[in-house]
Amino acid sequence: xxxxxxxxxxxxxxxxxxxxxxxxxxxxxxxxxxxxxxxxxxxxxxxxxxxxxxxxxxxxxxxxxxxxxxxxxxxxxxxxxxxxxxxxxxxxxxxxxxxxxxxxxxxxxxxxxxxxxxxxxxxxxxxxxxxxxxxxxxxxxxxxxxxxxxxxxxxxxxxxxxxxxxxxxxxxxxxxxxxxxxxxxxxxxxxxxxxxxxxxxxxxxxxxxxxxxxxxxxxxxxxxxxxxxxxxxxxxxxxxxxxxxxxxxxxxxxxxxxxxxxxxxxxxxxxxxxxxxxxxxxxxxxxxxxxxxxxxxxxxxxxxxxxxxxxxxxxxxxxxxxxxxxxxxxxxxxxxxxxxxxxxxxxxxxxxxxxxxxxxxxxxxxxxxxxxxxxxxxxxxxxxxxxxxxxxxxxxxxxxxxxxxxxxxxxxxxxxxxxxxxxxxxxxxxxxxxxxxxxxxxxxxxxxxxx
Amino acid sequence: xxxxxxxxxxxxxxxxxxxxxxxxxxxxxxxxxxxxxxxxxxxxxxxxxxxxxxxxxxxxxxxxxxxxxxxxxxxxxxxxxxxxxxxxxxxxxxxxxxxxxxxxxxxxxxxxxxxx
Numbered sequence: 039x040x041x042x043x044x045x046x047x048x049x050x051x052x053x054x055x056x057x058x059x060x061x062x063x064x065x066x067x068x069x070x071x072x073x074x075x076x077x078x079x080x081x082x083x084x085x086x087x088x089x090x091x092x093x094x095x096x097x098x099x100x101x102x103x104x105x106x107x108x109x110x111x112x113x114x115x116x117x118x119x120x121x122x123x124x125x126x127x128x129x130x131x132x133x134x135x136x137x138x139x140x141x142x143x144x145x146x147x148x149x150x151x152x153x154x155x156x157x158x159x160x161x162x163x164x165x166x167x168x169x170x171x172x173x174x175x176x177x178x179x180x181x182x183x184x185x186x187x188x189x190x191x192x193x194x195x196x197x198x199x200x201x202x203x204x205x206x207x208x209x210x211x212x213x214x215x216x217x218x219x220x221x222x223x224x225x226x227x228x229x230x231x232x233x234x235x236x237x238x239x240x241x242x243x244x245x246x247x248x249x250x251x252x253x254x255x256x257x258x259x260x261x262x263x264x265x266x267x268x269x270x271x272x273x274x275x276x277x278x279x280x281x282x283x284x285x286x287x288x289x290x291x292x293x294x295x296x297x298x299x300x301x302x303x304x305x306x307x308x309x310x311x312x313x314x315x316x317x318x319x320x321x322x323x324x325x326x327x328x329x330x331x332x333x334x335x336x337x338x339x340x341x342x343x344x345x346x347x348x349x350x351x352x353x354x355x356x357x358x359x360x361x362x363x364x365x366x367x368x369x370x371x372x373x374x375x376x377x378x379x380x381x382x383x384x385x386x387x388x389x390x391x392x393x394x395x396x397x398x399x400x401x402x403x404x405x406x407x408x409x410x411x412x413x414x415x416x417x418x419x420x421x422x423x424x425x426x427x428x429x430x431x432x433x434x435x436x437x438x439x440x441x442x443x444x445x446x447x448x449x450x451x452x453x454x455x456x457x458x459x460x461x462x463x464x465x466x467x468x469x470x471x472x473x474x475x476x477x478x479x480x481x482x483x484x485x486x487x488x489x
Numbered sequence: 490x491x492x493x494x495x496x497x498x499x500x501x502x503x504x505x506x507x508x509x510x511x512x513x514x515x516x517x518x519x520x521x522x523x524x525x526x527x528x529x530x531x532x533x534x535x536x537x538x539x540x541x542x543x544x545x546x547x548x549x550x551x552x553x554x555x556x557x558x559x560x561x562x563x564x565x566x567x568x569x570x571x572x573x574x575x576x577x578x579x580x581x582x583x584x585x586x587x588x589x590x591x592x593x594x595x596x597x598x599x600x601x602x603x604x605x
Binding site: 273274277278280281288289290291292294295296 | 560561570571572573574575576577578
């Protein structure tokens with residue numbers, strides 16, 4: 039039973055060790071559900087339990103997923119628990135100060151090994167029967183080990199490793215695919231747009247405070263897609279919030295409400311929209327005053343400062359989104375087809391003085407915290423969409439994604455293909471990429487019968 | 490000042506209601522809505538919301554404001570000011586005078602004195 043090479047960082051031979059009968063798994067061709075040329079989406083992709091299972095296998099098990107920020111790990115043993123799709127994972131720093139990630143499920147009877155949100159530890163010891171794993175994922179202790187068969191080898195029962203881990207400017211991503219395309223290639227031109235938030239400060243970024251977590255009724259794609267593509271809702275959905283935030287109480291000036299802007303459309307599902315204006319601004323006064331705009335223009339380029347650095351929105355496919363203006367970075371954790379768990383961090387520049395960081399934190403909470411005046415509007419929309427979408431007739435009527443069809447182009451200023459600020463282009467691309475993954479067997483399906 | 494158009498008796502427009510004077514009739518090319526506000530006075534605005542195409546005459550008149558029936562933007566009947574999102578641009582006003590129980594509309598003459 040034991041193998042010479044049972045290092046937990048290899049390609050997880052334990053996954054699929056007991057081959058399942060092919061009849062257990064049904065994969066559906068979703069081509070007819072996602073008409074990105076005509077701009078229509080079938081509502082079943084938000085509600086169907088079978089498709090949801092297929093998403094877990096073919097989207098979440100093979101995409102780069104945001105795990106945590108590097109600043110959450112300072113010493114060996116620091117850990118943070120999160121999810122990749124619905125798979126629980128422990129992210130930790132091992133004794134060599136390398137970031138590692140493991141499936142957070144005891145190899146013995148499968149209970150969640152670590153139940154704390156975050157902390158520091160020497161060992162991950164299961165609360166059920168006491169199997170204990172070290173920071174490298176190796177099984178170190180099995181109570182009453184003498185009762186196991188002679189060929190029982192602890193090396194065979196290491197934690198399941200997340201085989202591909204990579205960071206981009208402080209953000210840690212993981213991928214269950216051992217041969218995943220490198221993270222930087224997967225991000226592609228998206229890096230330029232991310233840099234407008236991640237690379238303002240030569241010292242980099244850090245997260246402050248804890249992680250805010252809240253639940254919403256809604257399919258994860260509703261939120262992820264909106265952050266990729268949807269500026270259209272802003273003046274309508276957020277009308278009252280925009281009025282409260284404005285000096286007059288009546289809303290922003292006409293030229294701000296009808297701002298020009300661009301929308302980045304990545305072929306692999308990422309998207310970012312942002313107004314463009316020559317005078318960049320941060321709504322949190324102390325943050326605006328802190329920034330040395332000429333230096334930022336020097337560092338990031340004029341176009342980045344006048345566009346994606348401020349009031350934009352973005353999604354890194356599939357479920358990591360961010361808002362540069364308030365440093366909100368968040369994951370839309372899927373919890374079944376009908377529920378999202380939002381996990382939101384506050385990102386700030388390391389070099390900011392404490393009072394500036396605190397101003398950004400308060401502004402973040404006021405606008406896009408769990409009870410933020412904008413966040414509440416968005417959550418209400420997604421929940422309203424989801425609440426009715428199991429009605430048979432309701433579910434049978436396609437949704438419209440036609441805005442800006444054919445508008446994607448290289449605009450000569452921003453990298454990659456861009457569309458208008460008001461456009462569904464990045465949303466269409468999000469669903470096109472999603473459908474491509476859904477229709478293609480993943481790494482764990484190679485050589486399996488019936489695939 | 491432009492020539493007045495006599496819209497008839499004040500009793501022809503109920504309080505809280507509005508009458509549309511077509512662009513052809515008023516000579517501006519744009520429809521004008523004449524409102525009988527809840528303060529008893531008459532006011533006139535271009536009959537098109539500055540946000541998206543919608544008749545303000547079909548809206549809700551509350552006090553001296555009108556709320557667009559489509560996206561709920563509000564305008565001040567006296568000044569035309571946009572009072573809330575999603576409108577951000579003021580509506581054009583036209584002078585209205587009541588003389589001898591008759592409503593006189595002065596198209597293209599602002600209701601707001603230039604110095605105000």
